[in-house]
Amino acid sequence: MSAPPVVPDRASPSVPALRDLPLRAARERRRVPRAVRRTLVVVALLVLWQVLAEIGVLTPDTLSSPLDTIRTAGDMFASGDLDTALLTSLQRAATGLALGVPVGLVLALASGLLRLGEDVIDSPMQMLRTLPFLGITPLLILWFGIGDTPKIALVFLGVCFPVYVNTLVGIRNVDARLVEAARTFGAGRWSVIRSVVLPGALPNILVGLRLALGIAWLALVVGEQISSDGGIGSLMLQAQDNLRTDRIVVCLVIYALLGLISDLVVRVLERVLLTWRQGLEAS
Amino acid sequence: MTSLLPGTDQVPETTSPPLAVDARDIRRRFGEREILRGVDLQVRPGEFLALLGASGSGKTTLLKILGGLDREAQGQVRVPARVSIAFQEPRLLPWQRAWRNVAFGLRGPDVRARATEALREVGLAHLADQWPKTLSGGEAQRVALARALVRDPDLLLLDEPLAALDALTRLRMQRLIADLCARRGLTAILVTHDVDEAVTLADRAVVLREGALAHEIPVDLARPRDPSGPAFGTHRDQLLSWLGVQDPTTDLPEEKTP
Structure with a gap:
């Protein structure tokens, strides 16, 4: 070959100046636990609200005080107004969800797994998705009049799209290498869908479900304020007519609680269905 | 083939030995680039074959074709009914x-x-x-x-299954694979970058270059194999030189995009 390898002499190293890295000794100072801190903020805001009402900055016409609101809530429960309205709203939301979630799921599966399905379903869905669904309310009233149907339809529309979009994203994001491996080990089309695609898409499906639950209540708020025919929304509408801010605030709190509870439901679902993801965190 | 006595039914010369893999003139192109340009590969039952080559030489492509994961290739491929693959990633x-x-x-x-x-x-x-x-x-x-x-499996395809492991784990895994193959009498094809790994495990090593099998070397060393032995070194050097890594002064071959 050519000339023998030339090994260069080692250059003499430069001597760097050393500096101290400031290391903080472990903190001994006792801290307020974060959960307590967070709770304290909420309590402080409520107290501020009450004080503003007591000194007359917030009149009952503007916003009722927290204590008044609690009192009113008690009255509304006692009279049965709230139970009836709550039951009506829950039924409407449940019906809309029970229709919208499966439809969104099935459409996403058809669109994500079949080329024909994608061609037929995806572009109309993407077009409709850009439409603010609450804007359809006047049409729904013309079609279905008042009563339960337009409200349920509104929930259905609001729920269908987040489930569809997220499920589709989940299916698209399934690791192609896992699908390839599954095929290697003798999985047929159906088996690949059942054991690889669906479980792989499940985290996204649950995200869709969580959004759907939030939107269901939003759709109901709007839907039920159309007309006075039951539900928390119409209760608020009546309260507005009678200048009862206390009753409005009660209804708002109820909506907030409903949203919180539905979020909790999805969280529990995630914990149960996605245990495999928590493998590391548990240990 | 029970009768080997002279004079009795002699095996006709035309009968080929039994094969676990018989691939002929495999071609595969991706767009403009022809990755495999007529690969012929025969593997005997029970043989452990190492398939080496620079990155982008088409090793994995060839393995995928043998594993039935790539049906776009041309040529003739005959493999057993039960083929298993271990990929570079676990893919669990x-x-x-x-x-x-x-x-x-x-x-x-x-x-x-x-x-x-x-x-x-x-x-x-x-x-x-x-x-x-x-x-x-x-x-x-x-x-x-x-x-x-x-x-x-009647054929085990190993697509660099040890490449992503740390050095110690890799050595243990090599031993494990050698044991398993010996105990079960497996036919295996191992795609690897690691010349030592190839010499440790294989009965025969082939080098894929420019889309065809360019070199071949039988590795008939006693097992378990000692990487510090002279015969081991000879095989290693031979394979390294085929792969274009002769001595430390040689320029590194240009990396091809896979």
Whole structure:
């Protein structure tokens, strides 16, 4: 070959100046636990609200005080107004969800797994998705009049799209290498869908479900304020007519609680269905 | 072929020896680039073949074709009915516990027992109920190996299954694979970058270059093999020189995009 390898002499190293890295000794100072801190903020805001009402900055016409609101809530429960309205709203939301979630799921599966399905379903869905669904309310009233149907339809529309979009994203994001491996080990089309695609898409499906639950209540708020025919929304509408801010605030709190509870439901679902993801965190 | 006595029915010369893999004139192009330009590959039953080559030389492409994962290739490929693959990544289903990953696609009443037995073979019976996420890289790769073995393959394809492991784990895995193949009399094709690994495991090593099998060397060393022995060194040097790594002063070959 050519000339023998030339090994260069080692250059003499430069001597760097050393500096101290400031290391903080472990903190001994006792801290307020974060959960307590967070709770304290909420309590402080409520107290501020009450004080503003007591000194007359917030009149009952503007916003009722927290204590008044609690009192009113008690009255509304006692009279049965709230139970009836709550039951009506829950039924409407449940019906809309029970229709919208499966439809969104099935459409996403058809669109994500079949080329024909994608061609037929995806572009109309993407077009409709850009439409603010609450804007359809006047049409729904013309079609279905008042009563339960337009409200349920509104929930259905609001729920269908987040489930569809997220499920589709989940299916698209399934690791192609896992699908390839599954095929290697003798999985047929159906088996690949059942054991690889669906479980792989499940985290996204649950995200869709969580959004759907939030939107269901939003759709109901709007839907039920159309007309006075039951539900928390119409209760608020009546309260507005009678200048009862206390009753409005009660209804708002109820909506907030409903949203919180539905979020909790999805969280529990995630914990149960996605245990495999928590493998590391548990240990 | 029971009668080998002279004078009795002699085996006609035309009868070819039995083969576990018989691939002829395999061609595969991706767009403009022809990755495989007529590969001929025969593997005898029970043989362990190492397939070497620079990155982008088409090793993995060839293995995928043999594994039935790439049907766009041209040529003739004959492989056994039961082919298992161990990939570079473990490719375990994260939502299935280890034994269920091993048992994937198996049918029958004793699936759990078979999966556990396969896990025992790779030394992981105690991790049968773990989620893949809790396994180390080496453990996950052993589970993947158990998944490949549990279906009793007539041909085991190994696509750089040890490349992503740390050096110590890789050595242990090499020993494990050598043991398993010897015990089960497996036919295996190992794609690897690692010349030492090839010489440690293989009965024969072939080098893929410019789309065809360019070189071939039988590795008839006694097992277990000692990487510090002279014969081992000869094989290693031969393979390295075919791969274009002769001595430290040689420029590195230009990296081709895969």
